[in-house]
Structures are given as C-alpha cells and as structure tokens.
Amino acid sequence: MEEIVMRVKEIAPLPHPADPGASIRARIQERCAEAKSYKGGDNLFESAFGINARRGVWRLRSDPLSASNPDSIQDGAELYISALEGKASLRIHLRRERSKKLIDAFKATLLDPACEACGMRFSDVYGDLGAGYIEAHDKVPVSSLDDEKATKLSDLAALCANCHRMVHKNGLMPVEELASFLMQLKSNRI
Ligand SMILES: [Zn+2]
Ligand SMILES: [Zn+2]
Incomplete structure (x- = not known):
C-alpha cells in the first residue's frame, strides 16, 4: 500500500x-x-x-x-x-471517467485521424483494416483521487497506440511535449 x-x-x-x-x-x-x-x-x-x-x-x-x-x-x-x-x-x-459517447463524438469529428504526436495514420500502415482507427487520450490529469469531473471534447487528443503508451509511461506527459520530442529525434537522425 x-x-x-x-x-x-x-x-x-x-x-x-x-x-x-x-x-x-x-x-x-x-x-x-x-x-x-x-x-x-x-x-x-x-x-x-x-x-x-x-x-x-x-x-x-x-x-x-x-x-x-x-x-x-x-x-x-x-x-x-x-x-x-x-x-x-x-x-x-x-484514469478519469469518460463516457463512450464522448469518445465516439470525439472520433466522429476526425475525418482521417492522424496521431497528434507522431502524425501516423493507421490507414497508412494497415490499409482498410486501420482506416479511421485512432485512440482517444484524456489530456487532463486528475486533480484528486475523487475527481470524476466530466471530460470535455477539448480535453481529448487523438493518439496512435504507441504514442498513447508513451505519454502514459511516466505519469502524464503533455502531448505537445511528446510531439516536439519526436520532431527533435527525427531532425537529429537526418
Ligand atoms: Zn503516434
Ligand atoms: Zn491516455
């Protein structure tokens, strides 16, 4: 404990x-x-x-x-x-409570969803199988253990499965931070 x-x-x-x-x-x-x-x-x-x-x-x-x-x-x-x-x-x-309805509404706003951190589209890798697939990530950290405030659409970010794991790896990394980290990594490799 x-x-x-x-x-x-x-x-x-x-x-x-x-x-x-x-x-x-x-x-x-x-x-x-x-x-x-x-x-x-x-x-x-x-x-x-x-x-x-x-x-x-x-x-x-x-x-x-x-x-x-x-x-x-x-x-x-x-x-x-x-x-x-x-x-x-x-x-x-x-994880904060969030409704399936909200996640569906969020995904409905995304036509050809790309990961907000790395830019990958599931359809590029998986073709028709991956078309339209993306994960919804709640960007807002809980402010207390009893916090079950409703999540807003603007609290959600579209992430691929890998980036979603990475932002959760050590606590909660801001999506923007992972995005700029990946940019940096890419430019160092070129
Ligand atoms: Zn990604
Ligand atoms: Zn998440």
Missing part, C-alpha cells in the same frame, strides 16, 4: 487528500466484490492474501475488464495496479 501511495503522490497533482492511503483503499474496495463497500460494477481487484488478512496487498484480477465487460476499457474510470516480478511492487494508473 505504501508503494501505491508514493506512486499516486508522484502522478496526482495537488492538492492530495489528507489521507491518500484511505482514499486509494476506498477506491480499490469499491471495485472488489469481496469488500463490504462493493456496490456492483467493475470487479477489478482482489486482496492478494484474502480480504480478512488485512495485509494491504492488492492486485488486479486476471483479465477483469474483458471478463465483465469488453467495452469497459473504453469508458470506465480505471485504476490499474499490477504486481511486478511477483512482489509487492505496484504501479498505479488512474
């Missing part, structure tokens, strides 16, 4: 909740079917040693999203924790 709290403090902007551990625990338990505070919905987490052991070690259920709802990766507020190398080294990734 301490590792999660440290990681959240790194990536979540101020102000932090008075007791970040309690706040994170509450969010996890709301998404764990064995916990008292579970209210239905995505059953994402399980306690590594059993809920009654109270050891504070949590992990993702195996493939929880596809098991419950294949679309939830698109439209849910997701908190991902993955255990690394079999020990309690945990990574947290908190």
Whole structure:
C-alpha cells in the first residue's frame, strides 16, 4: 500500500487528500466484490492474501475488464495496479471517467485521424483494416483521487497506440511535449 501511495503522490497533482492511503483503499474496495463497500460494477481487484488478512496487498484480477465487460476499457474510470516480478511492487494508473459517447463524438469529428504526436495514420500502415482507427487520450490529469469531473471534447487528443503508451509511461506527459520530442529525434537522425 505504501508503494501505491508514493506512486499516486508522484502522478496526482495537488492538492492530495489528507489521507491518500484511505482514499486509494476506498477506491480499490469499491471495485472488489469481496469488500463490504462493493456496490456492483467493475470487479477489478482482489486482496492478494484474502480480504480478512488485512495485509494491504492488492492486485488486479486476471483479465477483469474483458471478463465483465469488453467495452469497459473504453469508458470506465480505471485504476490499474499490477504486481511486478511477483512482489509487492505496484504501479498505479488512474484514469478519469469518460463516457463512450464522448469518445465516439470525439472520433466522429476526425475525418482521417492522424496521431497528434507522431502524425501516423493507421490507414497508412494497415490499409482498410486501420482506416479511421485512432485512440482517444484524456489530456487532463486528475486533480484528486475523487475527481470524476466530466471530460470535455477539448480535453481529448487523438493518439496512435504507441504514442498513447508513451505519454502514459511516466505519469502524464503533455502531448505537445511528446510531439516536439519526436520532431527533435527525427531532425537529429537526418
Ligand atoms: Zn503516434
Ligand atoms: Zn491516455
């Protein structure tokens, strides 16, 4: 749990909740079917040693999203924790809730979507298979763990799958920063 709290403090902007551990625990338990505070919905987490052991070690259920709802990766507020190398080294990734409708509306505004960071078009690489494909990225960082403000169209950026991973690699990198980084990289290679 301490590792999660440290990681959240790194990536979540101020102000932090008075007791970040309690706040994170509450969010996890709301998404764990064995916990008292579970209210239905995505059953994402399980306690590594059993809920009654109270050891504070949590992990993702195996493939929880596809098991419950294949679309939830698109439209849910997701908190991902993955255990690394079999020990309690945990990574947290908190995404603001966003609606599938909004993502669809955003994509409908893009005729031939190109990645805003690297400029790649899926149709260039995958032909008809990739035509129109792009990922919607929420540019606005969460301001607190309880922040579930609605996302606006202008909060979204169109990114290819690779650039999307890269902006999320260390916290949340601004899309413009990745774009200029890639430009620089390209000009250094010429
Ligand atoms: Zn890209
Ligand atoms: Zn994203």
